[in-house]
Every structure is written in structure tokens, then in C-alpha cells.
Amino acid sequence: MLTVTLGTLRTRWVTLVGTFVALALGVALIATMGLGLASTLDAPEQKSERFAAAPVVVRSADELRVHSPTGDRTQPLAQPRGVAPRIATVLAAKVPTIADRSFPVRVATGDGDSLVGHPWSIAAFGGYRLTAGHEPRRPGEVVLAGDPSLVGKALPVRTSAGLSNRTVSGVVAPARFEEAMFFADGEAAKLSPRIDNLVVRAAPDVVRTLVGPNADVQVLTGDDRHRADPEPNRDRDALIAMNALLGTAGGVTTFVSVFVVASTFAFAVAQRRREIGLLRTAGATPRQVRSMMFMEAAAVGVLASIAGCALGSYGARWLARLLVDERLAPPWFTVGAHSWPYHVAFWTGLLVALAGVTVATVRAGRIRPVEALREASVDSKAMTCGRWVFGAGLLATGLGMALWRMLSDPADALHRKTYTTQPMLLITAVALLAPILVRPLTRLLAWLPAQLPGATGMLVRENAAAGVRRTAAIAAPVLVTVALAGSLLGATATINEAKAAEIGDQTRADLIVQADDAAGGFDSRTIAQVRQVPGATVTASATTAIYTLEEGTALIRSEAHAVDPHDLAVARTLPVRSGDLADLDDNSIVVNDEWTQRTVGERVDVWLGDGTKASLRIVAVVAAGTGNNGVFVTPHNAPAVAPDRLDVTWAVGADAIAGAAAVRAVLEPTGAEVQSRTDWIQSQYPSNSRQTRVGYLVVLGIALTYTGIALGNTMVMATSDRVRDLAVLRLAGATKRQVLVLVGVEALTVVVVGAVLGTIVTAFNVLGIWGSLAALSVRSTVVLPWRTLANTLGACAVVAVVASVLPAIAALRTRPVELAGARE
Structure with missing residues (x-):
């Protein structure tokens, strides 16, 4: 059997390459997301920035601390109290102190840049140095980051005291952690009486002694000084957000990878039913057939998984650069030296490959030799008992969970993780049940073309209906592509419409003014x-x-x-x-x-x-x-x-x-901005930020790119397997052009079948969101992203036609008689 296995690998190289590519890319996706996710679990200690040169920083805790049976719980206060005047007075009487204040400032020109105001005396502790001009010496002078040519210019600046012109007395180099404007110390005290921090020039022990055992005061030294920086938990929060994003993306890409790889390997086995029938006729036992194909899958699986892990290491570095460039990750973020993502990716890829082949060969090995030869031409029983059970079970589970969530916890349906993972159950269910849906859908779609003059429409209908397994396997990548794109974007759009409608229903005022x-x-x-x-x-x-x-x-x-x-x-x-x-x-x-x-x-x-x-x-x-x-x-x-x-x-x-x-x-x-009711509602309409769009690129774009490649890969495998059919058509009198048109139309038909199934899944998922919104007493309309679905369908159609026609052109270069007599 080893000789047969090696010979098979050599002669069926198209199928071998197709399964190798699908598995390698799937493993690469899993490894990429795994490495990115692992790198979000460890963050270096955040260094102090605005107070990097300060000896000691004293600040109010500015957090609510509540004792609970499981320990203290904390939350930042909505209204920070600042350093108590009593503490500031005690410290100033004994040791040198410098008061720090932070308050919002807006330059009322151009885009109305929002800055943060500080007293000038605090600037040096954050590394600010004048690059031109001098420090603010009078109430009307300010220093800000910018070009030296700004020195001497008057800027309209809005503060809590109102709008007034401020003269730029000096400029500093910009800082990474904030966009600041510095005022004279006395002016800053008038604009913001609250003391946010005190820089103390004394030993920490001396400061702690002077402060006393006060729970509302923090004495910060060393790296702890970063807690007085703007957004002290910036890096930690960014990593938490990235962890959630990559966790969701990893779940989606793992699902897509497993789905496509299993489908590809099952299709590869289905392509070899005639070969299996011949082996059985020649005396091979079912066990020998399964062993042969299992060894083939193991060989391809090991090599492809190794290649996928290698690709994943490069993909993870690209992903890290993308996240940093789009400001989703801190500037220092890189992919760490983690090994477990490679293990997860390798063994997942190998196990899925072996499982896909094993399930497909169990049924093939049970078929008697004559039945195997007969089924190689026509799919008489495309649905197995296991496929019925798992398909119906997943369909019932998916629909049942959506209904249960709608009745018990409708708000959960609006969470990103929920409407991202919910479609997976229905996609898998519809994919398993696809063989019973493909034949009627194909006959319906091809009915009109079959009525037209010529045999193309009739051949498309009969070929797709007879080769149910092939049609279902090719439609699977289209199904997952359309269903994922439609479900995610449709859910987001429906929720956004609901939020806008909710704002409109609740707003009765004629004018709304925001400070x-x-x-x-x-x-x-x-x-x-x-x-x-x-x-x-x-x-x-x-x-x-x-x-x-x-x-x-x-x-x-x-x-x-x-x-x-x-x-x-x-x-x-x-x-x-x-x-x-x-x-x-x-x-x-x-x-x-x-x-x-x-x-x-x-x-x-x-x-x-x-x-x-x-x-x-x-x-x-x-x-x-x-x-x-x-x-x-x-x-x-x-x-x-x-x-x-x-x-x-x-x-x-x-x-x-x-x-x-x-x-x-x-x-x-x-x-203040004064808006009419209509303008206010329009301004409050939820819109996706640049970071959100990048998030969708990570979650959806990468997965859909992979399914597009998988679709082309499957089409190449399917078309290359039909060289005899093409030769028979040529011998029957069809021209090369007619054969290529037939191949292209068949590809389009199968793509439309997959798109229809994907749209059905999308509709069920979006209707689930709509039902949950209704349970929350929110009026909404169902929004299906038709443009996205059309673009996705168009992209899949182009990929399918090109991937089917090009192999057909290559095959038609050989004489039809030679093709008809070629060995598989």
C-alpha cells in the first residue's frame, strides 16, 4: 500500500497541491492570530512620562474603593477631588512643592484643536524644553508644541474663563503622551483651582510622614509615578482591547480555517471515488483503502502544517505592525517568542486534515466495488446519517440559542462577541445540509437558462445537479464568505439604525446645545x-x-x-x-x-x-x-x-x-454648539471610527481573503478533475469557446448557489438581532448590507470563473482523444 500511496501522490498532484495550500494557509492564520493573542498577555511595566524627572508625586487617590466579601473593589471617580488643600498647605510649609493642574483648552481656529492646559513650572518634569521663545511670564502668554514660527502670534484660546487671545511666547517639542499648552502658574491656578498633583522635592519617607496615614493620598515614586500621567492605564487598556479583538478574530479565523480545510479534504476524497472503486474491485479491503488515504493525509498534513507555522511567524509580525500603525496597539508592541500558538496551529491543522479524510473514507470504504464505480459518476446518496444528525442538530442549536437569547437576555445579542460567533453554528449547519439544498436550488437557478436555445443551460443544470458533492464543496467557501460578511456587517448596521431610532424617539426638544x-x-x-x-x-x-x-x-x-x-x-x-x-x-x-x-x-x-x-x-x-x-x-x-x-x-x-x-x-x-433636533439626531448616528474599521479588517478581512483563496483553490481542483468531461464535450462537437463558456457558467451558477445559502444564513442572524432589539423595546429596521453582499458575490464570481477557466484552457490544449483516454 505504501507504493500505491506514493504513486497516487505523484499522479494526483493537483489535488495534492490544493489540499496542501488550503491546509498551509489555514494553519498560518491560526498561528498568526495565536501569536498575536499570546503577545497581548504580557505587557512591560509602563514607565512614567509626564513626571519622569519628578522626585516624588503626591496625588489624590481619585478612585472609589468599596469593601466586598471577596476583597476591595475600585473604580475611577467621575468627579476627581484633587489633592486636599490641607495636604497641600502642610507639605508646602515643610518642603518645596510645585502644584500641577490639568484642564481642557481649545484653540478656536481651524479644526478647533483640543489641548490640555498645565502650569509652566511643571513642564520640565515631563522632558519639555523650549526650542524657541521664552516661558510664559504674563497671564496672556502661553507655550505650546509646534513650529518656532508660532512665537509672537496671537491665538484665540477657549478656557473655562471664556474666549480670549493668547500670545505664543515660546514653543516646545511635541510629546507622545499628550498635546499640551502651558500657562503662567498664577493664570493656571485661576483657570483650574483644583490641584491635581503635587511634585515634592524631598525624600519619600519624609513626604509620607508629613502626609500621614491618609487613604485618599498617594505618594508615588519610581515607576509608580506613571499613575499620575494622562491615561495611566493606556497601554493596559489597549492590550485588553487588543486581546478581545484578537480573541474574536482568532475564533473567526480558526472556524473558517477548520471549515475550509475539512471541506477541502472531504472534497479531495470525493474526487477519488472511481479510484477507490477500482482498488476495491482489484481486491483492496476497506481497511487498506482507509490506511492508504490516511497515510496520504498524514504526509500532506505534516508538511502543510509545518509550512503554515512558518508562514504564521511572518504573518504575526505583519499583524503587529498593522496594529501599531493603526494605533490599536502601543508603539512598543511586538510579537513575543511564544511556542504554544505553533503547537495549537500545527496539531489543529493536522487533526482536522486527518479527521476530514477519516470521515470521508469511512463511508467510501464501506461501499461495495460495483457501487463505488456507479457512484463515481452520479451522486445518488450525498447525505449520510451522520451528516443529517449533525446538520439538523447544529441548525436546531443555532436557532434555539437565538430564540432563547431573545427571550431571556436580549441585550447579550448586541455584544460583538455574540453576533460574531452566532453565525458559525448556522454556517456549519447549512454547509452540512447543503447537499439536500443544492439540487433544488441549482435546478431553480438554471431553469431559465435551460429554456434558452443551445445545450449550455441544460448541461449546467444537469452537471451541477448530478455532482451534488462537487457543487456543495465549491459552494462552501462562498457560503462562509457571504454569511460572515453579511452577518457581521448586517448586525452592526441594524444595531446602529436602532440606536439612531432610539435617540430620535427619546428626543423631544427643538434645540440641543452641547457645552x-x-x-x-x-x-x-x-x-x-x-x-x-x-x-x-x-x-x-x-x-x-x-x-x-x-x-x-x-x-x-x-x-x-x-x-x-x-x-x-x-x-x-x-x-x-x-x-x-x-x-x-x-x-x-x-x-x-x-x-x-x-x-x-x-x-x-x-x-x-x-x-x-x-x-x-x-x-x-x-x-x-x-x-x-x-x-x-x-x-x-x-x-x-x-x-x-x-x-x-x-x-x-x-x-x-x-x-x-x-x-x-x-x-x-x-x-457651545447649538443644533436643531434633526441635526442633533444625525450627529449622534453611530459611526465606525478608523480603529473600528481596522478591527473589522482584522476580524473579517483576513478570514474572507482566505476563503477567497480557498474558493479559487477548490475551483482549480474541481476543474482539473473534469478533463475527461471536457474531452467528451469536444469529441461530441463542442468548440473550445463553447466548452469554456460552459465551465464559466457552471462556476457562476455554483457561486450563486453558495451566495443564496449565505444570504439565508445572514437573514436569520440579522432577524435574530432585530428580534432582540424588539424585546428591548427599541424600534428598528432590518438592515442587510446589500452592497457588501453584491461586492462579495462579484469577487467570488471573478475568482471562481478565473480559477475554473484557466485550468480548462490548459486542459484543452491537449487533443480530446488523449484527454479522454488519460488515466486519473
């Missing part, structure tokens, strides 16, 4: 001026946070809105599940139905945005919707938070045009 970040919210005088506009009812709200300890173990932060309850119903229409919004007062709270405690009248222990603990009574419960509905409290429970949004509603008969002009005139000095 400029640099202004720090609206003061009471400005709000009073807007309320004096004839016919205007103004609802002022402030964004804060509420913390709750769920089930005694998890400290959960919820976005909260502080608003006057009498104005709330005028500006917004909230989906109230129970209770009454009008009952909201200083001792109560409105929660959403994602909270563990959500019974009207029940008291819940919460912590406010500044860390103050409070016990509030639940007066109403609103639907969580798509996640935008937070909780509501009164301004009393959001101390020291200025309103950052104004909703203006016009009374009946009021002059809305004149009123809007008056509102804009009042708010012009604040730099």
Missing part, C-alpha cells in the same frame, strides 16, 4: 439668559456617574444624568417600564432594567460621582434599550457638576426662528 469641553459646562447665569428667551423651556442636564455594588462583589459604574425632574418630561420621552418619572426627587433615583435591584419603592445603596455614599429610593425603571439609557438623579446628587447639555423646547405659537437666533447669540461666547 464645549474647554468651557467646563454652563454656569447658572448663562442658563438663566437662555431661559429668558421668549417661548423657551430649557432643560439643563449634567453628565455624572453612579456606582453600585451588585450582588456584593462587582462594583458597577453607570452613566447618570442629573436633571430637574419637572423639566425631564418636557425634553425627553423615556421608555418607562414601571413607576413614574415625576416622583424623582433628591432622595430617589431612576434606574434601568439592567440593574439587579429594579423594584419601584426599593432602596438601593449607591455612591455618587464624587464618591459620596447615598441610599436612594427607586421611583421608576426605564428600558435599557441599546445601552444608551443610563440612570437619572437630581442635581442635588451630582455636587459640583455643571450642566453640559441644554434642551430647548418652544412653546406653542413661539417664533422658533427668532428664538433659535437669540439662543445662539446668548451662547456664542461659550463656544
Whole structure:
């Protein structure tokens, strides 16, 4: 049998190359994602940046720490307290200190760049050095990063004090960790009285002694100083986000790789049924046939898996560069020297190859010799008992999970991991059941062409219907390509439409005004001026946070809105599940139905945005919707938070045009953006950021590129196996052009069959999202990405036609008589 095996490998080189390519690329994908994922598990200790040269940094903890039975739980405070004045006074009396302050600044020219303001005396600790000009010496002077030609120029700068011209007295080299503007120390203190950090020139032990055992103060030295940097957990958060992204991408690519490899190897076995029949006729036992094909698969599997691991090492480095270039990963991110991804990729590839061949040869080995020869020409029984069981089981599981999720936890369907992995069950189910779907679909699609003059349409219909296994195997890559692209993008688009509809349904105001970040919210005088506009009812709200300890173990932060309850119903229409919004007062709270405690009248222990603990009574419960509905409290429970949004509603008969002009005139000095209801809703429409698009490229683009290659690979294998059929057509009188047209039309037909199956899977998945949104009381429309589906179908069609016609052209160069008599 070893001689037969070696001879087979030599004569069926197209099938050998096809299975080798599919497996090598699949293993490469798994290795690439595995190496990237492994590299996100270890991060070097983040070094201090803005305070790299500071001896000691003292800062407020600015975090809420709550004791639970399983240990302390912490969350950053929505309203940081800063260093207490008492601590600052004690330290300044004993040792040299420099106060650090951070506050938003906006340059009101061009794109309105947002910067962060600091006192100049703190600049040196972050490595800032003047490259031109001098330090800010007067209140109207500033220093910023930029070209030396900026020195002496006046820039309109917006701060909490309003808009004013500031003269650039000097420039510094840009820093990686922030875009800063430096003010004179006295001016910075006026703009931001709160002290965020204190740089202390003294020994750490001396500082700790002076501070005393104060739990709200941190004394930072060495690498711990990075906790005072802007975004101190930037690298850790980026790695966590990358871990989630690559975990999802790894799951998708592993599924696609296993799916395509198993399908390719099963198709390779199906191509050899005539050969198996001849071997059985010659006296080979089923065990010998299985052993021969198992050894072939093992040989190809080992070599292809080794090649795939080698390709994966290069692919992982390319992936790391892409993530760094697109700012999804920290600049230092590289692929580490990890071995387990290679083991996972190698053994997964080898086992899938062996499993695919084993399953296919079990049935082939059981067929009697005469039956094997008969089935080599026509697929009489394409569905096996195991295929029925697994296909029906996966279909029931996929549909059942979607229904169960819709009824029990509809919000889970909106999570990326859920709608990314959900299609896999249905794709696999439809792929297993494809043989029973292919024949009727093919006959339906080819019915009209079969009625046209000529034999092309009839031959396409009969060839595809007779070769069910071949048609199903070629349609499989198209199915997974269309289903993945349609399901992921369709789910995202449907959820985005739902979010936009939810915003529109809940917004009743005629004008919405959002405060400029640099202004720090609206003061009471400005709000009073807007309320004096004839016919205007103004609802002022402030964004804060509420913390709750769920089930005694998890400290959960919820976005909260502080608003006057009498104005709330005028500006917004909230989906109230129970209770009454009008009952909201200083001792109560409105929660959403994602909270563990959500019974009207029940008291819940919460912590406010500044860390103050409070016990509030639940007066109403609103639907969580798509996640935008937070909780509501009164301004009393959001101390020291200025309103950052104004909703203006016009009374009946009021002059809305004149009123809007008056509102804009009042708010012009604040730099706030005044938008109509329509413009506001449009501006809030969810849009994919550049990083999100790159994420889709990683999750979807790589997997779809692989399936496109697999489709072309399978088409080459299928066409090369039909050289005798092509020769018979030529001997029957068909011209080369007619044969090539037939091959191309057959390829297009099979691609359309796969696209129809993929679209069906897409529709089921998107309908599941739509049902979950309906269960969340969110009005939405079903959005199918038709353009993407059409582009995907077009790309698959081009790949399939080219990969089928080119081998046919090569085969037709040989005389038909020689092709008809050629050995397989």
C-alpha cells in the first residue's frame, strides 16, 4: 500500500497541491492570530512620562474603593477631588512643592484643536524644553508644541474663563503622551483651582510622614509615578482591547480555517471515488483503502502544517505592525517568542486534515466495488446519517440559542462577541445540509437558462445537479464568505439604525446645545439668559456617574444624568417600564432594567460621582434599550457638576426662528454648539471610527481573503478533475469557446448557489438581532448590507470563473482523444 500511496501522490498532484495550500494557509492564520493573542498577555511595566524627572508625586487617590466579601473593589471617580488643600498647605510649609493642574483648552481656529492646559513650572518634569521663545511670564502668554514660527502670534484660546487671545511666547517639542499648552502658574491656578498633583522635592519617607496615614493620598515614586500621567492605564487598556479583538478574530479565523480545510479534504476524497472503486474491485479491503488515504493525509498534513507555522511567524509580525500603525496597539508592541500558538496551529491543522479524510473514507470504504464505480459518476446518496444528525442538530442549536437569547437576555445579542460567533453554528449547519439544498436550488437557478436555445443551460443544470458533492464543496467557501460578511456587517448596521431610532424617539426638544469641553459646562447665569428667551423651556442636564455594588462583589459604574425632574418630561420621552418619572426627587433615583435591584419603592445603596455614599429610593425603571439609557438623579446628587447639555423646547405659537437666533447669540461666547433636533439626531448616528474599521479588517478581512483563496483553490481542483468531461464535450462537437463558456457558467451558477445559502444564513442572524432589539423595546429596521453582499458575490464570481477557466484552457490544449483516454 505504501507504493500505491506514493504513486497516487505523484499522479494526483493537483489535488495534492490544493489540499496542501488550503491546509498551509489555514494553519498560518491560526498561528498568526495565536501569536498575536499570546503577545497581548504580557505587557512591560509602563514607565512614567509626564513626571519622569519628578522626585516624588503626591496625588489624590481619585478612585472609589468599596469593601466586598471577596476583597476591595475600585473604580475611577467621575468627579476627581484633587489633592486636599490641607495636604497641600502642610507639605508646602515643610518642603518645596510645585502644584500641577490639568484642564481642557481649545484653540478656536481651524479644526478647533483640543489641548490640555498645565502650569509652566511643571513642564520640565515631563522632558519639555523650549526650542524657541521664552516661558510664559504674563497671564496672556502661553507655550505650546509646534513650529518656532508660532512665537509672537496671537491665538484665540477657549478656557473655562471664556474666549480670549493668547500670545505664543515660546514653543516646545511635541510629546507622545499628550498635546499640551502651558500657562503662567498664577493664570493656571485661576483657570483650574483644583490641584491635581503635587511634585515634592524631598525624600519619600519624609513626604509620607508629613502626609500621614491618609487613604485618599498617594505618594508615588519610581515607576509608580506613571499613575499620575494622562491615561495611566493606556497601554493596559489597549492590550485588553487588543486581546478581545484578537480573541474574536482568532475564533473567526480558526472556524473558517477548520471549515475550509475539512471541506477541502472531504472534497479531495470525493474526487477519488472511481479510484477507490477500482482498488476495491482489484481486491483492496476497506481497511487498506482507509490506511492508504490516511497515510496520504498524514504526509500532506505534516508538511502543510509545518509550512503554515512558518508562514504564521511572518504573518504575526505583519499583524503587529498593522496594529501599531493603526494605533490599536502601543508603539512598543511586538510579537513575543511564544511556542504554544505553533503547537495549537500545527496539531489543529493536522487533526482536522486527518479527521476530514477519516470521515470521508469511512463511508467510501464501506461501499461495495460495483457501487463505488456507479457512484463515481452520479451522486445518488450525498447525505449520510451522520451528516443529517449533525446538520439538523447544529441548525436546531443555532436557532434555539437565538430564540432563547431573545427571550431571556436580549441585550447579550448586541455584544460583538455574540453576533460574531452566532453565525458559525448556522454556517456549519447549512454547509452540512447543503447537499439536500443544492439540487433544488441549482435546478431553480438554471431553469431559465435551460429554456434558452443551445445545450449550455441544460448541461449546467444537469452537471451541477448530478455532482451534488462537487457543487456543495465549491459552494462552501462562498457560503462562509457571504454569511460572515453579511452577518457581521448586517448586525452592526441594524444595531446602529436602532440606536439612531432610539435617540430620535427619546428626543423631544427643538434645540440641543452641547457645552464645549474647554468651557467646563454652563454656569447658572448663562442658563438663566437662555431661559429668558421668549417661548423657551430649557432643560439643563449634567453628565455624572453612579456606582453600585451588585450582588456584593462587582462594583458597577453607570452613566447618570442629573436633571430637574419637572423639566425631564418636557425634553425627553423615556421608555418607562414601571413607576413614574415625576416622583424623582433628591432622595430617589431612576434606574434601568439592567440593574439587579429594579423594584419601584426599593432602596438601593449607591455612591455618587464624587464618591459620596447615598441610599436612594427607586421611583421608576426605564428600558435599557441599546445601552444608551443610563440612570437619572437630581442635581442635588451630582455636587459640583455643571450642566453640559441644554434642551430647548418652544412653546406653542413661539417664533422658533427668532428664538433659535437669540439662543445662539446668548451662547456664542461659550463656544457651545447649538443644533436643531434633526441635526442633533444625525450627529449622534453611530459611526465606525478608523480603529473600528481596522478591527473589522482584522476580524473579517483576513478570514474572507482566505476563503477567497480557498474558493479559487477548490475551483482549480474541481476543474482539473473534469478533463475527461471536457474531452467528451469536444469529441461530441463542442468548440473550445463553447466548452469554456460552459465551465464559466457552471462556476457562476455554483457561486450563486453558495451566495443564496449565505444570504439565508445572514437573514436569520440579522432577524435574530432585530428580534432582540424588539424585546428591548427599541424600534428598528432590518438592515442587510446589500452592497457588501453584491461586492462579495462579484469577487467570488471573478475568482471562481478565473480559477475554473484557466485550468480548462490548459486542459484543452491537449487533443480530446488523449484527454479522454488519460488515466486519473
